[in-house]
Amino acid sequence: MSGLAPRMAALPPAQLRLGGPLGEAMEASRNGRLSRFITGPESPAIALFDPARRAGNEGGDWYGEHAGKWLVAAARAAARSGDAGLRGRVLAVADRLLEWQEADGYLGNYPRHRRFDVPQPPRPESWNGEPALRTWDVWTHAYLVLGLLEVWRMAGLPRHLEAAARIGDLCHDTFVVRGLDVTTTGNHHGMSATVLLDPAVELYFATGRPRYLELAERILEQADANPRLALLRQALSGADASEISTGKAYQLCWNLVGLAKLYRATGRADLGEAVRHLWRNIRDHHLSLGGGPFGGIGHRSREVFNPAFVFDPGAYIETCSVLAWMQLNRELLMLTGEACYAEELERSAYNDLLGAVAPNGEDWCYYSFANGRRIHTKYWRCCKSSGAMALELLQEVAWTRIGVDTASMNLLAPGTATMVLGDVEVAFRAQGGYPDDGRLDIAVEPAQAHEFTWQCRVPAWAGGERVRVNGEDAGAEIAGGWLRLRRCWRPGDRIELALEIAPRLERRVYRNVQESLAPDGSPVRQQVLFREYVAVARGALAYATGLIDGYRTGETVLPPEPGDEWCVELPAEADGGVPVELRPARRAPIVFRPYYRVGGRADGAWRITWLECAPPHDHRCAEDCGEM
Numbered sequence: 001m002s003g004l005a006p007r008m009a010a011l012p013p014a015q016l017r018l019g020g021p022l023g024e025a026m027e028a029s030r031n032g033r034l035s036r037f038i039t040g041p042e043s044p045a046i047a048l049f050d051p052a053r054r055a056g057n058e059g060g061d062w063y064g065e066h067a068g069k070w071l072v073a074a075a076r077a078a079a080r081s082g083d084a085g086l087r088g089r090v091l092a093v094a095d096r097l098l099e100w101q102e103a104d105g106y107l108g109n110y111p112r113h114r115r116f117d118v119p120q121p122p123r124p125e126s127w128n129g130e131p132a133l134r135t136w137d138v139w140t141h142a143y144l145v146l147g148l149l150e151v152w153r154m155a156g157l158p159r160h161l162e163a164a165a166r167i168g169d170l171c172h173d174t175f176v177v178r179g180l181d182v183t184t185t186g187n188h189h190g191m192s193a194t195v196l197l198d199p200a201v202e203l204y205f206a207t208g209r210p211r212y213l214e215l216a217e218r219i220l221e222q223a224d225a226n227p228r229l230a231l232l233r234q235a236l237s238g239a240d241a242s243e244i245s246t247g248k249a250y251q252l253c254w255n256l257v258g259l260a261k262l263y264r265a266t267g268r269a270d271l272g273e274a275v276r277h278l279w280r281n282i283r284d285h286h287l288s289l290g291g292g293p294f295g296g297i298g299h300r301s302r303e304v305f306n307p308a309f310v311f312d313p314g315a316y317i318e319t320c321s322v323l324a325w326m327q328l329n330r331e332l333l334m335l336t337g338e339a340c341y342a343e344e345l346e347r348s349a350y351n352d353l354l355g356a357v358a359p360n361g362e363d364w365c366y367y368s369f370a371n372g373r374r375i376h377t378k379y380w381r382c383c384k385s386s387g388a389m390a391l392e393l394l395q396e397v398a399w400t401r402i403g404v405d406t407a408s409m410n411l412l413a414p415g416t417a418t419m420v421l422g423d424v425e426v427a428f429r430a431q432g433g434y435p436d437d438g439r440l441d442i443a444v445e446p447a448q449a450h451e452f453t454w455q456c457r458v459p460a461w462a463g464g465e466r467v468r469v470n471g472e473d474a475g476a477e478i479a480g481g482w483l484r485l486r487r488c489w490r491p492g493d494r495i496e497l498a499l500e501i502a503p504r505l506e507r508r509v510y511r512n513v514q515e516s517l518a519p520d521g522s523p524v525r526q527q528v529l530f531r532e533y534v535a536v537a538r539g540a541l542a543y544a545t546g547l548i549d550g551y552r553t554g555e556t557v558l559p560p561e562p563g564d565e566w567c568v569e570l571p572a573e574a575d576g577g578v579p580v581e582l583r584p585a586r587r588a589p590i591v592f593r594p595y596y597r598v599g600g601r602a603d604g605a606w607r608i609t610w611l612e613c614a615p616p617h618d619h620r621c622a623e624d625c626g627e628m
Contacts, residue, residue, distance in 0.1 A: 003265045007337035008400040008408060011419055013080035016399055019414035020434060021596075025354055026391045028361025030077045030086065033388045036362060037379075038070045040089055041096035045070065048109045049100050055111050062136040062382065064109045067097065068143025069385035075147070075154040076392040087154065094151045097144070098163050104173075105166030107144055108137045116141070116185045116193070117174040130187040138185050138193040141167050145199035149206055161206060168203040171196060172215045175222070182222050189228035191251035194219050197258025201265050216262050223255070231255060235274035241282050242295070242305040249293040249305050253282070253324035260331040279328065281308070283344060288370050289506055289535050289609055290351030290542040290595055291344060292317035293325050302367065311510040313371040313533055313554075313610035319356045319364060319383035322348055323390040330397050333410065337402060339457050339481025342410040345397060346459070349411070350435050351542045353390055354596035355607075356383070363603065370535075370544075370609040371554065374599060399428070402455075408482075409456035412440060412499075412540070424450040426489070435540040436576045436594075438462070438499030444489050453486040456497065461539060463500035470494055501539040503567035503580040508533045508610065533610040536567055536580050536592040543580055543592035544607040546599055556612045557584035582611075 018026060038045055045066040047053060071094060078087040101107045106115060116137035148164035151157075175182050183190025200216040203209070223231040229245045244252055256275055263271035285308035288294040296302035296316040303318045326348050333341035356365040358376060364384040366377035377383060399417035400408045407419060407426065412434050418427045425447045432440040444454070458465055458481055467476045467483060470493060477484045485495070510531045534557065536543040548555045560566055560583055570579040570591070577597055581589040590611075599605020 002267050004263070004267050004335060006264065006334045008334045008402055008410075010334070010396045010400055011417060013076060013395055014082065015418040016080070016395060017416045018394060018398055018411075019416075019430075021354060022349060022391075022394055022398075022411070022413050023415060025357055025361065026077070026394065027081075028359060029073075029357070029388050029391050030081060030083065030361070032361025033364075033384055034070070034074045034077050035086065037384070038066070038074070038089070038093060041093055043093075046093055046096065049097060049107065051100055054100075054109050057109055057111060058114070062139060063380060064136065064140035065143045065382065066380075066385050067093070068140070068145070068147035069389050071147025072143075072150045073385070073388040073392045075150040076395060079154045080392075080395050090151060091155060094148060094160055094163075097148075098159060101163055101166065105168075105170035107163070107167060108140050110135065110137050117170065117178075117180065119180060120184070131184055135185060136192060138171075138182065138196055141171070142196045142199045145203065149199075149202055152206070164199075165203060165207060165209070168200065168212050168215065171200070172211050176211075176215055176218045181226075182219050183226040183229060188248045188251050189245040190223060190226050191229060191231075191245045191248060191255055194223040194229070194231065195251060195254045195258065197223075197255060198261060201258060201261040204265055205261075213265055216258070216265070220259070220262065231259070232270070232274050235278050236270060238277065240305075240308045241278055241286055242307050244278075246301065247295070247299075247304040247306075248301065249286075249295060249303055249321040250318060250324050252278075252305070253293065253321060253328055257324065257327045257331055260328060260335065264331075264335055275328075275332070279332065282325070283340075284308075287325075287344075288315070288317050288352060288542075289537060290317070290355060290368075290370070291322075291325075291347030291349075292319075292352030292368065293321040294370075309510070311508045311533070313612075314369065317352050317356075317368040317370070319353075319366060319368065319390075320386040322352050322356070323386040323393075326353070326390050326393055330393055333397060334400070337408075342397070342457050343460055343481070345394075346411050346457075346540055349390075349394060350540045351595055353387065357387055357391075358601050358603070369607070372607065374601070374603060374605045374607060376603040402453075405451075406453040406455060409442075409454070412457065412459070414440070421446075421452040422450060424448060424452075426450070426452070428454075433576055436572070436578055438497075438501040438539060440497045442495040442497065444493040444495060445491050446489050447491075449488055449490045451486070451488045453484055454489075454495070455482045455484040457481055458483050459499065459540060461501075461504070461537070463502055465500065466496075466498045468496040471496075499539070503536060503538045503543075503569050505566045506535045506537050507613075508535075530615065532613040532615070534566070534582075534613050535610045536582055538569070538578065538580055538594075542595040542609065544595040544598045544609040545582075545590055545592045546608065547606045548590065548608060549588075553606065553608065554612065555590070555608075556614055557582070558586055558614045560585050584611075 074090050145164045148160045152160040182193045186193025204212040260275045286305045294315045295305045297312040302316050329341040329345045363376040364387045366381050366383040398411040405421045416429045427445040429443040467474045568581045572578050580592045583589045598607045
């Protein structure tokens with residue numbers, strides 16, 4: 001099979017350092033969650049795998065995922081930071097897990113009769129397709145494979161790669177050789193097990209062994225054969241994300257990550273088409289203003305996508321889903337080099353990711369709300385490990401190299417990056433107040449004068465851009481969302497990037513349309529509900545306010561009088577943030593600030609993003625609804 005060559009190449013971890021609020025959050029996480037949750041092999045999240053405890057574990061559930069997630073995030077944090085203590089703890093944990101791995105490769109926390117390779121009796125179908133004995137065994141192994149591969153990349157020791165490969169061999173034997181259906185081993189009609197697509201393809205990339213690609217293709221075949229999942233068929237038919245399986249956002253996005261990687265491995269055009277369709281569907285219909293997967297209204301699960309026309313400001317953003325959405329955008333950005341994926345990564349990172357983590361890097365929100373209280377979750381909850389993983393993902397994508405002579409700044413942020421372009425080492429140092437202002441000053445330091453291309457993303461929200469080199473207009477080329485400069489760069493060169501940032505009003509409309517047939521058989525569409533909401537954004541940042549007038553959780557606002565402005569920017573505050581006044585008619589202005597900062601990022605703080613807009617006198621829409 002002929003795969004696809006990724007357009008972008010990641011830098012070695014130690015050659016990139018993010019600053020600004022993203023870098024601060026990464027360092028807080030390294031010193032917080034990653035240093036305190038698991039401190040060594042005896043930590044509770046690792047002790048789950050002790051064979052003595054495994055033998056009596058009838059409860060199952062998903063808690064085993066923490067080991068693999070922590071290995072991924074902590075190994076990356078240790079590699080980028082040079083933290084020797086964290087590196088030592090990562091190796092100690094990984095090696096203890098290797099001691100507990102069984103001869104056939106099994107490394108879960110279930111007793112033998114509950115393992116994923118043992119067929120389970122059927123049960124009457126539940127709403128979310130749970131198997132007879134609830135199991136997250138494949139899910140846990142999927143994260144363990146990714147974690148062990150990351151330890152191998154950090155330390156370069158073959159034993160960690162081979163331990164991951166033994167898990168892959170067990171899965172290949174179970175689902176390919178023996179033919180057990182992977183969708184019977186996970187809930188949500190199999191989606192919690194078909195996430196194995198991702199680590200299966202990663203094993204193929206790491207080892208080159210065809211059996212892991214065969215495993216991935218069998219998983220997809222079985223996922224597509226399950227009528228309640230039909231992952232590829234539904235994606236190609238144009239299905240909405242809410243219509244696939246239960247619409248569970250985290251699992252679906254992680255399945256799409258695996259599908260994108262399988263597309264890269266095989267070059268199959270249908271896989272690329274399926275991924276792109278669902279990516280566009282999620283972006284256009286299922287994201288919060290802050291870029292996270294958004295849903296859970298009127299459904300028995302709080303973590304599912306709603307139908308595309310449903311909007312509710314009280315919907316949920318699960319931090320685990322933010323991770324999986326960011327992973328999907330990372331994969332597509334690296335593969336294609338298209339600016340739209342970097343745009344979504346940056347939106348998620350600066351808003352719903354930073355909006356979920358506390359300044360101490362230890363506390364996280366399981367659920368975030370556009371309109372609701374900030375609630376820090378408990379020790380064991382999944383989202384604390386997912387958030388730490390998502391932060392470390394930023395290291396891979398902030399700066400990349402394209403070909404042999406192009407440096408790409410994908411996420412706009414202060415920081416440093418070093419890479420070899422051609423045969424010359426070049427260091428970049430970005431400084432500025434982004435994302436609160438649109439300026440970044442970038443020092444370019446090649447080891448010697450050298451011709452190469454520097455590019456950076458021009459955000460879709462930018463009202464204009466100016467780029468100077470050494471104080472003079474640079475005459476940059478702008479195409480496809482990228483600003484490019486090719487020239488002979490010399491030590492001491494300076495790039496001044498200025499993006500025009502202005503407050504903007506965002507609108508969302510919830511329409512509920514009933515459809516029926518007239519006596520002559522013609523369609524009749526009648527709009528029965530119309531509600532419009534407004535919110536404030538500025539640059540890359542979503543904005544929110546606290547309790548309205550200090551005590552109310554919502555407000556209905558009237559548009560300002562003709563000629564008056566909805567949004568007015570106020571002077572910057574001491575922390576560098578720029579507040580914005582919303583000025584509706586017939587009431588006092590309401591001050592909005594960056595969503596992630598509202599309430600000092602303290603547990604229990606209220607954030608109100610969306611305000612309902614008073615309905616117009618005639619809210620019929622002939623174009624949308626036809627005659628009533």
